[in-house]
Amino acid sequence: SLPAVDPDVAATAADIAEMEIRGAATIADAAAEALAKQAERSEAASPKEFRRQLRAAAKTLYETRPTAVSLPNALRYVLRGMSGETVSELRASTIARAEEFQVDLAQAQSKLGEIGSNRLRDGDVVMTHCHSTDALSCLEAAVEDGKEIEAIVKETRPRKQGHITARQLRELGVPVTLVVDNAARRYLDRADHVLVGADSIAADGSVINKVGTSGLAVNARERGVPVMVAAQTIKLHPDTMTGHTVEIEMRAEREVVSDEERADIAGEQSDDGLTVENPAFDVTPPRYVDAIVTERGQFPPESIVILMRELFGETTGEPWAP
Ligand code: RUB
Structure with a gap:
């Protein structure tokens, strides 16, 4: 099993899941930044432990929403740039790679x-x-x-x-x-x-x-x-x-109908027969x-x-x- 992630990474993941952070490019940018944060805060005692922590952070971020491929593409890009023999080299390379990703993302957007x-x-x-x-x-x-x-x-x-x-x-x-x-x-x-x-x-x-x-x-x-x-x-x-x-994300029915509205639609009937898809x-x-x-x-x-x-x-x- 993978180690626990930095609280900031967990917070970014929650924000992506709840759409406080949304849109494919913005999600990718936030994910790269979260990996840099994990690298910066890591107190790993060995390079192996550091890599495990970064993988755990990537997995936490990945599992938020399934459809925007910019998210795994960003995670992969940053993790592949992680290099070095010591924790401090790994940290520096990860942070630099995340920053490079963010700069490239902004430049690509303006070029586009x-x-x-x-x-x-x-x-x-x-x-x-x-x-x-x-x-x-x-x-x-x-x-x-x-x-x-x-x-x-x-x-x-x-x-x-x-x-x-x-x-x-x-x-x-x-x-x-x-x-x-x-x-x-x-x-x-x-x-x-x-x-x-x-x-x-x-x-x-x-x-x-x-x-x-x-x-x-x-x-x-x-x-x-x-x-x-x-x-x-x-x-x-x-x-x-x-x-x-590509997996299409299905979101909560509460984005479409409130509990009250749902009860109103169901009326006297049991609401088993009512499906709301989103x-x-x-x-x-x-x-x-x-x-x-x-x-x-x-x-x-x-x-x-x-x-x-x-x-x-x-x-x-x-x-x-x-
Ligand atoms: C956002 C959405 C956007 C793309 C592209 O969906 O469908 O059109 O993500 O956005 P949601 P961008 O609001 O559910 O995240 O060009 O900013 O990457």
């Missing part, structure tokens, strides 16, 4: 933003779903280039991440129309692009993102509105190259996606596997595997 902004023209209207820092980076770069952009922001039930998107777009000076999810198809008439992020991208180019993305993409295709996915390469899911499918993500097939924008350039979804092989070709196993 510049690339993605090339798809947006002056006067364009963009429809968003959920809250994606990668997607916002594209909008921010377009605004910085002096383009006038308007946004139609889907509320995104049940957690209303659309409110975060709306607030950040207003901070950029972008006019925002906030709509309930059910109004999306109606408002697609006014949109020049659908722009979303991703939690994972599979080898066949499928995009795993906030539930509702797939329906939005199908409707957008029907209306002729191009769908753009902003996703750093850390969102590429290496296991899908060998046929693994999948947090869904899968958009590649044929509904026009472009995946990464920090390495834009790709049609069907060709993303080439980039994936180049970047993750030899990646296998769990992030904390020795």
Whole structure:
């Protein structure tokens, strides 16, 4: 069994599980920082003990939410950079590697933003779903280039991440129309692009993102509105190259109905026959996606596997595997 983790690591894990820390890139950043904290605080007496502690921290962070591959990709990146013969060398290399990861993540996001902004023209209207820092980076770069952009922001039930998107777009000076999810198809008439992020991208180019993305993409295709996915390469899911499918997180029913509402729906009946399901993500097939924008350039979804092989070709196993 693995040793206990630093309280700060446990707190970060709890924040990810409860979505105080959320969104694939932000989760990855927090996970790298937590590993650095574990390294910094470690009082391990031997290199072996130090490695065991770091593996335990990685496992605790990994077990929070299953869908965003940026999390295991971040853990793997940091743990693979752990090197040295002594505890102090291991500590220093882990901390440096985590920092490098965080710097690269921020740089990749701004590079991706510049690339993605090339798809947006002056006067364009963009429809968003959920809250994606990668997607916002594209909008921010377009605004910085002096383009006038308007946004139609889907509320995104049940957690209303659309409110975060709306607030950040207003901070950029972008006019925002906030709509309930059910109004999306109606408002697609006014949109020049659908722009979303991703939690994972599979080898066949499928995009795993906030539930509702797939329906939005199908409707957008029907209306002729191009769908753009902003996703750093850390969102590429290496296991899908060998046929693994991405696990879709099922969250608590209380996010959808309160205990009171549930009792009200059940009425006189026993509530055994009432099921409330709350999948947090869904899968958009590649044929509904026009472009995946990464920090390495834009790709049609069907060709993303080439980039994936180049970047993750030899990646296998769990992030904390020795
Ligand atoms: C967040 C979500 C975001 C992606 C991309 O879901 O689906 O679109 O994580 O975000 P949740 P980013 O709110 O359940 O975490 O571009 O910031 O990585």
